[in-house]
Amino acid sequence: MKKLKNIFIPILAALLLVLVSSCSEDDEKFIVSDTEPVVLGDLTITDIVLDPVNTNNPAVTFNWTEADYGQQVPVTYQIEVASDEMFSNSATAATVNSGNTVTLSASEVNVAAGNVGLPPFAWNMLYARVTSSVGTENGLPVASNSISFNVFPYFNYTFKDYYLVGNGVAPGWSNDNNNPPLFRDGNNPNIYYYTGYFTNSDGDFGNGRFKILETRGSWQPQWGVSDDEGDDVLKTSGSIAGNPETQDGDPGRFGVAADGYYQFSINFSSKTYTMAAYDASGATDFTSIEIQGSAATTTAMTQSTFDSHIWYLSSVRLTQGDLQFKTNSGSVWGGTTEFSGQATANGGNIPVIVEDDYEVWFNDLDGRYILIPLNL
Missing domain, CATH: 2.60.40 (Immunoglobulin-like)
Incomplete structure (x- = not known):
């Protein structure tokens, strides 16, 4: 009999635990019920x-x-x-x-x-x-x-702007030296591009490097590769990291192995990037480009001394209306999305939806443009 008692007591205890647990779960399930919809009151002003x-x-x-x-x-x-x-x-x-x-x-x-x-x-x-x-x-x-x-509503500029810094790009390791912006996709605000000239004349591991800044004149926030500096070997694609977005320390560096034209893209949603060589041998070398349209007084743009395919205006007043880029050859480039996008020859009018002073950049290799308001 003692033997049977030793066997049955644990079994009964286990059954009791299962039964109590089952009752507890059922109680919670049936006590909480749907509420009647709350009533949102009318406003005193409309x-x-x-x-x-x-x-x-x-x-x-x-x-x-x-x-x-x-x-x-x-x-x-x-x-x-x-x-x-x-x-x-x-x-x-x-x-x-x-x-x-x-x-x-x-x-x-x-x-x-x-x-x-x-x-x-x-x-x-x-x-x-x-x-x-x-x-x-x-x-x-x-x-x-x-x-x-x-x-x-008043105007709300919700986009983020990002800038290049490093010894592989025009400003060098200066965070406030007319650092070129990345060109934001006109339809997906998480994707940015930069097609242009990068330099690494001697192929040294520490040269040809760059990072991405969110604000000129400030080292944080900054973005780079997820590898630590020193382990940041050159790759054609990979994951990105940011200080302080993803970590406390600074990320590693993007880079190129040799002088040349490259196409860089970065996706801040998927936290990934790509870097690929770009054939610019057939590109037209324009001698002048100006902005025109109902939003602006016709104004000549400045050509980058580092990359002849990058053009900019540091500050120009734009009013509500439309904008195009006109080259010295007479071709007129336009797009359809405000603030940023990709222009094509005879591609329409870029809408300017709010008056302000703007920084304007245009890349004649791929037609990408970005209009950055300075006071909004």
């Missing part, structure tokens, strides 16, 4: 002009009823805005982890309006709703009613 000077001033306050999921659970509220009543193009303007009210600043509303595609300096309808959910996984989400109001 026309909101967003102040571009006092951007931290309050612009709008949202109030809503509290969600009830049947028990005391952590509830998250997301304030969602959209450009249409169906919320087919929406963005999260704020997240609230306690309470049922939030006040957004002019800057926060302006960013949200820009994220859903509302143009600046024009009255447009903005829709808002609140979605409640449970826990860190946003379980049992339920959307409220939607309300609408008119906003007059």
